[in-house]
Amino acid sequence: MLYDKLKAYSKSGVYPFHMPGHKQKAISDLPYELDLTEIDGFDNLHAPTGCIRDIERKAEFLYNANRAFLLVDGATGGILAAVRAMTSFGDKVLLARNCHKSVYNAVELCGLDPVYIQPDMIEGTDIFGSIDPDMLDKKLTEEPCVNLVIITSPTYEGVCSDIESISLICRRHGAKLLADEAHGAHFPFSDAFPESAIDCGADVSVVSLHKTLPSPTQTALLLTNDKDLEAKLQNELAVFETSSPSYILMSGAEACLNNMDYNSFEEYTNLLDDFYTKAKSLKNFRLLYDLGTMYDHDFGKLVITTYGTNITGTRLAEILRERFAIEVEMAAAHYIIAITSVCDTIEGFDRLYKALSEIDKTVFKTFEAAEIKTPGLPEKRFSPFEARRKAKRTIAFENAAMKTSLDYVYAYPPGIPFIVPGEVITAELTDYIKKLISSGVNVCSSSVKYPEYIGVADL
Ligand SMILES: Cc1ncc(COP(=O)(O)O)c(C=O)c1O
Incomplete structure (x- = not known):
């Protein structure tokens, strides 16, 4: 039963670096x-x-x-x-x-x-x-x-x-x-x-x-x-x-x-500051916040990257789960996202930092990340609304290059489509998706028969 599973999990001691932001702590009773x-x-x-x-x-x-x-x-x-x-x-x-x-x-x-x-x-x-x-x-x-x-x-x-x-x-x-x-x-x-x-x-x-x-x-x-x-x-x-x-x-x-109390946010942001300071000593993993040129970044999102190392983000998430009882929000090919909130504890941040520093010692640098190439914007033939009204044919995904998709394909999370109905599927895109799947990323589609098959316009 779902209820039994939830109850058992709540007692498992796994630390939640994911939604919901209350981190399973009640701030009111909801009977x-x-x-x-x-x-x-x-x-x-x-x-x-x-x-x-x-x-x-x-x-x-x-x-x-x-x-x-x-x-x-x-x-x-x-x-x-x-x-x-x-x-x-x-x-x-x-x-x-x-x-x-x-x-x-x-x-x-x-x-x-x-x-x-x-x-x-x-x-x-x-x-x-x-x-x-x-x-x-x-x-x-x-x-x-x-x-x-x-x-x-x-x-x-x-x-x-x-x-x-x-x-x-x-x-x-x-x-x-x-x-x-x-x-x-x-x-x-x-x-x-x-x-x-x-x-x-x-x-x-x-x-x-x-x-x-x-x-x-x-x-x-x-x-x-x-x-x-x-x-x-x-x-x-x-x-x-x-x-x-x-x-x-x-x-x-x-x-x-x-209950939004500005004082507790001060404690929370201090914990974040400490975490970022300590994370600078990691040799292989990097935090997105310290990496890139962005207009601004919410430092409450701990985006820990594995670019240029020998492990994928999905593997890092597995190790955190299996060896350190930490569950993160999301694992991508080259990074993980740990969602923090005002309900996180000093023990939680310490546990994550200690786990990362132990894993960091076991990984090594490669140069593979320099080759990351993401596909460009696909050509659009119809709007998604028009695409919905087209006759549909289901074909093997591996034969889909240059066909007009009538389905979405996206990694979930985060749910951002690589391909939108009405757009042309390129070989570059099918290769990219294959690589994502082989690095353990959860790629989904509006086609129930995906990943083997996808719906395309019967032109
Ligand atoms: C950027 C973004 N917008 C909207 C949503 C939808 O939010 P909700 O789950 O609250 O419906 C999500 C969900 O993950 C999201 O990541």
């Missing part, structure tokens, strides 16, 4: 007796005026937003609603290519035509860097019909972009800016973190409370400072969110927001 519905006196998430609206007001204060909407189906629901509220069917939208799959799903559902900018990789890595505001400016000049720009900042790896400049550029071109800030819910609580998207001028932002704050899984916020959008956002949330929101989740989010 069955509190699991209610919209009975008299308990407000309505889809038209809140009472106790639910009070939670949103608290969020507006903490996040410096005119309007905050409480979400119970993650940032995903907020992204779907925001994209629909900010566009009309058939619009052209500009996406940073490293957007999460929820953004692509919204684009398809809303019948939008996406154009992309692809941020450069951080030098010597296959990790997307910050978005270049000049590149965005140029693209918006080439695409004057775009009236919505969607970017991810911070990324899963904690890489931030210059939202202040980007929002000014968007405004100059008459476009709105939606920031997927799912990984940045903790930003307002310490000056040691990057500034929040709303404070930097984004029109709308979505934050997942559950990822980096002590709040139950699925809780999130949709934030805006644009008065004209408020009613539209509320209407679209009623389309995408359940009509039976969980009162347990909502009260869990409330407990989180009420």
Whole structure:
């Protein structure tokens, strides 16, 4: 039974460097007796005026937003609603290519035509860097019909972009800016973190409370400072969110927001500082924060890289799990991500550092990482919406080069597509994906028959 598995795991002593941000520590009790519905006196998430609206007001204060909407189906629901509220069917939208799959799903559902900018990789890595505001400016000049720009900042790896400049550029071109800030819910609580998207001028932002704050899984916020959008956002949330929101989740989010104590963030950021100082003594592993040229980085994301060493990120994650009882959030071919939060302990940070320094002594340097080559942006033949309406043929993935995909292919996590329906699959891409799979990365697809087969357009 799932319940027995969860119970057993909770007693296993494994240290969680992953979501949810509460790290399995209760900050409120969430029993069955509190699991209610919209009975008299308990407000309505889809038209809140009472106790639910009070939670949103608290969020507006903490996040410096005119309007905050409480979400119970993650940032995903907020992204779907925001994209629909900010566009009309058939619009052209500009996406940073490293957007999460929820953004692509919204684009398809809303019948939008996406154009992309692809941020450069951080030098010597296959990790997307910050978005270049000049590149965005140029693209918006080439695409004057775009009236919505969607970017991810911070990324899963904690890489931030210059939202202040980007929002000014968007405004100059008459476009709105939606920031997927799912990984940045903790930003307002310490000056040691990057500034929040709303404070930097984004029109709308979505934050997942559950990822980096002590709040139950699925809780999130949709934030805006644009008065004209408020009613539209509320209407679209009623389309995408359940009509039976969980009162347990909502009260869990409330407990989180009420407990955001700036002093505990000071302790937390001090622990992070100590960790980064100690990690400088590692000989083979490097932290992304110390590596690259990024506009800014959320140092709460410990991105430990194995570039240029004889082990993969997936192997490092396995060793941490098997020998040190540490579970990390994500393992890629050349790095792992450990998500930290205000609920992490000095013992947890020590355990991770000691484990890394022991493993670091057993690995050695190679030069293989210099050869990392990531595929460029694929050619787009149709929008994802048009692709959905094409006749589909299922073929072996190894024969897919130069065919037009009708499926997504992405590594999960982080859920950023390598190929989007309507795009041409290149041999470079199939080779790259094969390499990822052989280094243990979990590559998924919207095709149920993947990895053997993929759906392509029957042209
Ligand atoms: C960048 C990004 N945006 C959005 C989401 C969706 O967030 P949620 O899981 O809260 O629905 C994720 C999930 O991992 C993500 O990584």
